[in-house]
Amino acid sequence: MDECGESSPWICHICDATGRGEAQACAQCYMVTCPKHLQARAVYNAESGLYELQAVCLLCATEALH
Numbered sequence: 877m878d879e880c881g882e883s884s885p886w887i888c889h890i891c892d893a894t895g896r897g898e899a900q901a902c903a904q905c906y907m908v909t910c911p912k913h914l915q916a917r918a919v920y921n922a923e924s925g926l927y928e929l930q931a932v933c934l935l936c937a938t939e940a941l942h
Contacts, residue, residue, distance in 0.1 A: 888913060890934055903930035 886899035888910035899908045903919070913934045918927040932940075 900931060902933035902936055904932055904936035907933065909933040 883896040884899070885894060885896050886908045887894050889907040890909060890913045893910045893912070895910065900911065900914055901907060902909050902914065909931075914931050915934075915937065916929045917932045917937060919930045919932065920926075921928050
């Protein structure tokens with residue numbers, strides 16, 4: 877909760893689950909995703925030449941396989 881005692885509602889873009897409070901977003905598509913559909917994946921950073929762990933949603937993870 878924030879300082880005023882209010883929490884913001886959010887909806888997962890994959891399963892339409894709702895929640896309140898701080899939302900998590902996919903590092904690829906920037907859409908809000910519930911923890912069930914978000915996973916840490918190694919993503920190549922072209923600028924640094926290194927792999928970084930990023931929170932990626934299920935849809936972006938499956939698109940990367942194709």
